[in-house]
Amino acid sequence: MSLKVEQLAIGYRSGKKSTVIAENLNFTIKCGELTAIVGANGIGKSTLLRTLGRIQPALNGSILLDEKPVSENTVRELSRKIGVVLTEPLSSRNITVTELIALGRQPYTNWIGSLSAVDLGRVREVITLMGLEPLKNKKCFELSDGQLQKALIGRALAQDTDLLLLDEPTTHLDLYHKAQILKTLQGVAHNSNKIIVFTTHELDLAIQLCDRMLILGPEGYYFGEPCELISQKNFETLFPSDLVRFDAKTGTFKIQ
Ligand SMILES: Nc1ncnc2c1ncn2[C@@H]1O[C@H](COP(=O)(O)OP(=O)(O)OP(=O)(O)O)[C@@H](O)[C@H]1O
Numbered sequence: 001m002s003l004k005v006e007q008l009a010i011g012y013r014s015g016k017k018s019t020v021i022a023e024n025l026n027f028t029i030k031c032g033e034l035t036a037i038v039g040a041n042g043i044g045k046s047t048l049l050r051t052l053g054r055i056q057p058a059l060n061g062s063i064l065l066d067e068k069p070v071s072e073n074t075v076r077e078l079s080r081k082i083g084v085v086l087t088e089p090l091s092s093r094n095i096t097v098t099e100l101i102a103l104g105r106q107p108y109t110n111w112i113g114s115l116s117a118v119d120l121g122r123v124r125e126v127i128t129l130m131g132l133e134p135l136k137n138k139k140c141f142e143l144s145d146g147q148l149q150k151a152l153i154g155r156a157l158a159q160d161t162d163l164l165l166l167d168e169p170t171t172h173l174d175l176y177h178k179a180q181i182l183k184t185l186q187g188v189a190h191n192s193n194k195i196i197v198f199t200t201h202e203l204d205l206a207i208q209l210c211d212r213m214l215i216l217g218p219e220g221y222y223f224g225e226p227c228e229l230i231s232q233k234n235f236e237t238l239f240p241s242d243l244v245r246f247d248a249k250t251g252t253f254k255i256q
Helices: 045-052 075-081 097-103 117-129 145-158 175-192 203-209 226-231
Strands: 002-014 017-030 033-039 060-065 082-085 163-167 195-199 212-217 220-224 244-247 252-255
Touching (some): 017 033, 017 060, 017 195, 017 212, 045 163, 045 195, 145 163, 220 226
Antiparallel strands (some): 244 252
16 A cells, blocks of 8 residues: 655646646655655645645646545545545534544445444544543533544544545644654554654654655655655755754754
8 A cells, every 4th residue: 555646736726727836746655654744834735635635636646545546536435545634623513522533434334324343343442542531421512622633533543544644633732642642643554554644843743753754845845754854954945044943963943
């Protein structure tokens, strides 16, 4: 299993006009790898993530999952292959954490949506994995933003897809829980052989925990292992150097 991007152009179409956000993207992510997409505000991280998940169309090029163009899958096929966690608010919060996570099993349930023993087992597994046991019977409206974020990631993990795409999954979390979530995602990628891709502004954590990183910059993009990107000085391209500078020794940005 792999996620292969060939000559991909991402952006927006409005009538006959198209706005290209990034183009000529080429990279391959293998199963068992955790990958972060990083870059400055407005550079195109979410646009790329949504394009990879077929939530918005590519302007050009192709996205292949296990050598098959994602565009050739039906919606139901895609729901078993790609799980997506976006930053949009939940439409209804009047359900329990367990019910929310169980929604992730929808691609596998029958037409009346009843959960099998396998579905229920997976829901229980995810509740334990995400540390949601104490919250499992709480209604979603009773949760803090960080707790809800964990439950939403739980829903996507219950979906059990080969590819999991998450847009800023650690935004509302404190440092401890940011590290905990990213460690959990790393564990899922490594132990269950999944491809997990997420956008983030947490450069330090991503450098420490990811197998690959994709840096989107104003002049182009860089893709590789964090240590390669550090030694090639690619992190220096992320921001103008008047205020912050990347320190290759510690792998962190320092304020000038
Ligand atoms: N629906 C849309 N129509 C047209 N342009 C859009 C749309 N959504 C985003 N853009 C533009 O696309 C560019 C990339 O936006 P995107 O949200 O992908 O950036 P990002 O890197 O995720 O930013 P951030 O770190 O601030 O979340 C921005 O210039 C934005 O204004």
